[in-house]
Amino acid sequence: MRTEPKLTRLDRVFARLDREPERPAHIDVPKMSRHRIVLVAATAAFYGATVWAVVITSWLVRLDWQVMFFRPYQQWSEIHWFVDYYVVLGQRGPTAVMVAAWLGWRSWRQHTLRPLLALGVSLLLLNITVGAAKYGMGRLGPHYATVIGSNEMWRGGDIFPSGHTANAVVTWGILAYLASTARAQRWLSAVSAVTSLGVGLATVYLGTHWLSDVLLGWVAGLLIMLALPWFEPLIARAEARIFDLRDRWRSRRSGTASAPVSAPPVVVTPLPADRDDVAARSPRAPAYLAPGPHTARSERTPVTPAGSRRPPHPERLPRGSTSSAHP
Numbered sequence: 001m002r003t004e005p006k007l008t009r010l011d012r013v014f015a016r017l018d019r020e021p022e023r024p025a026h027i028d029v030p031k032m033s034r035h036r037i038v039l040v041a042a043t044a045a046f047y048g049a050t051v052w053a054v055v056i057t058s059w060l061v062r063l064d065w066q067v068m069f070f071r072p073y074q075q076w077s078e079i080h081w082f083v084d085y086y087v088v089l090g091q092r093g094p095t096a097v098m099v100a101a102w103l104g105w106r107s108w109r110q111h112t113l114r115p116l117l118a119l120g121v122s123l124l125l126l127n128i129t130v131g132a133a134k135y136g137m138g139r140l141g142p143h144y145a146t147v148i149g150s151n152e153m154w155r156g157g158d159i160f161p162s163g164h165t166a167n168a169v170v171t172w173g174i175l176a177y178l179a180s181t182a183r184a185q186r187w188l189s190a191v192s193a194v195t196s197l198g199v200g201l202a203t204v205y206l207g208t209h210w211l212s213d214v215l216l217g218w219v220a221g222l223l224i225m226l227a228l229p230w231f232e233p234l235i236a237r238a239e240a241r242i243f244d245l246r247d248r249w250r251s252r253r254s255g256t257a258s259a260p261v262s263a264p265p266v267v268v269t270p271l272p273a274d275r276d277d278v279a280a281r282s283p284r285a286p287a288y289l290a291p292g293p294h295t296a297r298s299e300r301t302p303v304t305p306a307g308s309r310r311p312p313h314p315e316r317l318p319r320g321s322t323s324s325a326h327p
Contacts, residue, residue, distance in 0.1 A: 029114075029236075030177065030229040040226045043219060050216045051137070054160070057151045064210040065149060068142045072205040083202045090164030090199035095171040096123065103178070113239045115178050121231050122170050125224050130166045133220070134158040142207050162209045162217030168196035169221025177225060196221065 030036075053060040073080060088094055096119075103115035139160035140152040153160075172195050176188035200214030209217075 029232050031232070032229045036226060036229065040223065043223045043226060047216065047219045047223060050212065050219060054139075054151050054212050054216075055153060057149070060212050061151050062149070064142075064212050067204060067211050068145070068207065071207070073207055076205075083205050087164065087199060087202040087206065089172075089195055090168040090203070092123075092163070092167045092171070095167065099171050099174065102175070106178075113242060114235060117235045117238055118178060118228065119171075119174050121235060122174055122224060122228060125227075125231075126166060126170050126221070129224065130161060130163055130217070130220050133161055133216075134163065139210075139213070141213075142210060159209055160213050160216060161220045162200055162203055162213040164203050164209075165196055165200035165214050165217030166221040166224075168192075168199040169218060170224055172196060173221065173225045177228060 050060070073083075100116065100119060103119055106115045107113050135158055137160050138154045138157050140146065140155045140157035141159045144157065145152055146155070169192065172192040173189070176185050176192050179185035179188050196218060200209070200218060203209040204211055204214055
């Protein structure tokens with residue numbers, strides 16, 4: 001009875017690292033459905049309402065000041081060390097490197113550039129939209145506030161919306177966006193939401209952001225993730241263009257390597273006609289090569305030259321004859 005070997009967990013991990021022979025066909029590209037368009041419109045409306053609530057110094061600004069005066073970093077000082085490490089999950093440099101490494105391996109394994117291109121497009125949209133909003137509204141943070149109860153807008157700051165929160169939504173949400181199964185997409189979406197919300201609350205705990213900054217940063221990141229399917233045709237064209245350039249480079253390289261190297265022409269200089277040895281030299285007969293297999297030197301029939309090998313001598317007699325004169 002033949003039994004299959006039982007694979008350990010490490011064996012299954014290494015089996016997953018094997019490269020797939022071709023791009024998997026079961027991975028669906030998200031499209032802008034009517035439901036998603038409604039979500040984009042609702043999220044954009046909530047984004048505008050949050051900005052307007054801060055501009056008019058509404059109850060949201062009063063809540064910001066109440067949280068700031070509460071000083072969470074003094075109320076729960078024992079978790080300060082953990083929050084300092086946890087907030088790194090929202091920094092763009094470390095998170096982008098980690099996510100890019102994972103998506104780069106997926107791109108190599110699945111023979112596609114879509115994961116890396118989707119990450120690049122999402123980070124580009126994040127820098128443009130969130131960066132423009134930060135410097136456009138110029139809100140000061142809690143540590144640099146000047147007037148109690150004011151919204152601190154247009155005073156040269158750059159904290160509204162929260163970049164840490166928006167970056168956490170995008171960098172961790174792109175993993176859920178590129179998930180190959182519905183179950184993985186649901187789990188990764190939940191993990192991304194909890195992680196990004198925790199990063200935002202960590203900035204409020206440290207006193208670097210208002211609560212409204214975190215709320216708007218979370219909405220800004222969600223808006224980018226919802227609008228990302230609009231850029232899928234651009235990602236597909238960029239991927240086709242890059243693969244086309246790669247194929248051209250490979251064909252050009254292989255053509256250059258396989259082309260025969262032509263030797264320089266040999267110029268034959270004729271001998272001068274006034275030399276005496278040219279006229280005396282007779283043309284050599286062409287060599288005739290008999291067909292057939294080549295034989296080794298030991299298998300060839302020895303050829304004995306005719307006549308004697310000794311040079312002729314006038315006083316030397318042939319062997320076997322007797323001389324008539326003796327001294």
